[in-house]
Amino acid sequence: MLDTFDPRLDADFPAVDPAILRARLEPILPAGGFLTRLEAIRPYESDGLPAYRALPAAVALPETVEQVAAVLKACRDLGVPVVARGAGTGLSGGALPFPGGVLLVMSKFSRILGIDPLAMTARVQPGVRNLSVSEAAAPHGLFYAPDPSSQLACSIGGNVAENAGGVHCLKYGLTVHNVLSAQVVTLDGEILTLGGPASDAAGYDLMALFTGSEGLLGVVTEVLLRLQPLPETTRLILAAFDDVGRAAGAVASIMAAGVVPAGLEMMDGPALRAAEDFAGAGYPRDAAAILLCEIDGQDEDVAEEIERVSALLRESGATEVRVARDEAERRRFWAGRKGAFPAMGRLAPDYYCIDGTIPRKSLPFVLAEMGRLAEVHGLGVANVFHAGDGNLHPLILYDANLEGDLEKAEALGGAILELCVSVGGSITGEHGVGREKINQMCVQFTPAEVNAFHALKAAFDPRGLLNPGKAIPTLARCAEYGGMHVHKGALPFAHLERF
Numbered sequence: 001m002l003d004t005f006d007p008r009l010d011a012d013f014p015a016v017d018p019a020i021l022r023a024r025l026e027p028i029l030p031a032g033g034f035l036t037r038l039e040a041i042r043p044y045e046s047d048g049l050p051a052y053r054a055l056p057a058a059v060a061l062p063e064t065v066e067q068v069a070a071v072l073k074a075c076r077d078l079g080v081p082v083v084a085r086g087a088g089t090g091l092s093g094g095a096l097p098f099p100g101g102v103l104l105v106m107s108k109f110s111r112i113l114g115i116d117p118l119a120m121t122a123r124v125q126p127g128v129r130n131l132s133v134s135e136a137a138a139p140h141g142l143f144y145a146p147d148p149s150s151q152l153a154c155s156i157g158g159n160v161a162e163n164a165g166g167v168h169c170l171k172y173g174l175t176v177h178n179v180l181s182a183q184v185v186t187l188d189g190e191i192l193t194l195g196g197p198a199s200d201a202a203g204y205d206l207m208a209l210f211t212g213s214e215g216l217l218g219v220v221t222e223v224l225l226r227l228q229p230l231p232e233t234t235r236l237i238l239a240a241f242d243d244v245g246r247a248a249g250a251v252a253s254i255m256a257a258g259v260v261p262a263g264l265e266m267m268d269g270p271a272l273r274a275a276e277d278f279a280g281a282g283y284p285r286d287a288a289a290i291l292l293c294e295i296d297g298q299d300e301d302v303a304e305e306i307e308r309v310s311a312l313l314r315e316s317g318a319t320e321v322r323v324a325r326d327e328a329e330r331r332r333f334w335a336g337r338k339g340a341f342p343a344m345g346r347l348a349p350d351y352y353c354i355d356g357t358i359p360r361k362s363l364p365f366v367l368a369e370m371g372r373l374a375e376v377h378g379l380g381v382a383n384v385f386h387a388g389d390g391n392l393h394p395l396i397l398y399d400a401n402l403e404g405d406l407e408k409a410e411a412l413g414g415a416i417l418e419l420c421v422s423v424g425g426s427i428t429g430e431h432g433v434g435r436e437k438i439n440q441m442c443v444q445f446t447p448a449e450v451n452a453f454h455a456l457k458a459a460f461d462p463r464g465l466l467n468p469g470k471a472i473p474t475l476a477r478c479a480e481y482g483g484m485h486v487h488k489g490a491l492p493f494a495h496l497e498r499f
Contacts, residue, residue, distance in 0.1 A: 013081055028070040214470055243289070350405075
């Protein structure tokens with residue numbers, strides 16, 4: 001069960017006397033920066049996936065890089081696990097505290113240190129909200145491209161840890177493509193600068209390594225972000241389809257034609273109707289699916305591509321193709337998409353969101369198979385996803401108050417992720433592995449590959465104290481789960497087209 005999952009299944013450490021922990025850490029931190037009372041640490045017991053819950057022994061709230069380094073060194077000396085946390089909006093249990101460990105909360109690192117319009121960069125602390133970067137850059141005619149649905153609240157440090165994406169990452173790339181350098185602190189308290197403002201650097205690409213490492217290698221304390229020029233023109237097309245498979249086929253047709261939209265999103269019938277009831281976006285309620293295709297750039301180029309994409313959509317079977325009449329309507333269309341997750345409350349008391357990634361050509365196969373799996377497990381699924389890059393976000397609908405529903409949702413989620421692997425995809429596109437997908441890591445990777453991950457972690461964290469029990473499974477766990485079968489030829493979805 002998700003709600004009783006214990007990180008100690010993968011890692012265990014001797015308990016440390018709370019008095020010793022306080023004596024070492026409290027003098028390091030600012031006044032009020034060391035929390036141990038239950039009512040003070042309870043708000044930190046989970047991230048955006050509340051089915052996972054655990055309480056740390058203490059919460060540390062540093063304000064300076066030196067304090068972060070001192071906390072990490074103290075935890076190393078005491079053998080205490082330490083988990084870094086940003087805004088707590090993650091959806092994979094990645095910021096779940098380790099019982100008896102320290103939760104290192106970076107929320108006070110919330111300053112934008114500078115915008116350089118000529119270099120088109122922003123230097124920020126990890127606690128800065130994603131949306132704040134674009135707001136600060138806008139007066140200079142710039143913006144920060146990665147834009148998760150949680151961009152109003154999620155932090156840049158968390159985005160780096162999970163390699164966050166968003167609706168505009170099809171054209172502009174994920175976080176890893178938009179971070180130039182970062183200052184990180186290791187468990188030994190060493191302060192490193194990875195990457196740099198130049199386009200290339202000698203040696204291993206440690207910046208790319210740390211992006212998406214989920215806090216297993218070090219703690220980010222400063223980030224240099226790449227900014228993009230605000231496009232001259234941005235226009236959005238809404239296309240409705242009476243068949244989900246045809247909508248998926250239209251995605252492949254657009255990309256095969258050489259068009260690279262700024263964003264290409266898809267919502268199925270249940271999702272679009274819930275979003276319409278929630279946001280009043282103007283979606284056609286009788287459609288089986290809709291696509292939102294945004295084109296940006298120079299005026300003439302955009303006008304030409306709008307005509308081209310509209311024709312492709314009609315050729316692919318769209319029953320309606322509508323270009324947003326003005327900026328207000330464009331924003332309404334996007335408001336529905338960005339409000340789709342909270343809108344699920346209209347369909348079920350609870351939902352479980354996963355984020356497997358597949359090759360675009362497999363979209364029709366996978367959507368049909370997901371429907372079959374949902375029927376087998378007796379649960380509903382609403383689909384909202386980044387169709388252009390094959391990043392699925394199935395929203396599994398369940399009721400946590402019904403006995404067994406949570407377990408069914410977890411089982412269906414695992415089956416969908418293994419389906420993604422079976423067609424040549426991945427178990428995550430932007431949410432990370434965390435606790436949620438650790439079993440499916442055993443399906444995607446061989447024992448040799450998992451061992452390579454552990455060897456890499458050991459180079460930075462030989463005692464395994466940073467975010468233990470997350471992202472990388474032990475081989476013992478994989479043996480217990482019965483995973484790693486994909487590489488042995490026993491594919492769980494043998495009837496699907498191979499990649």
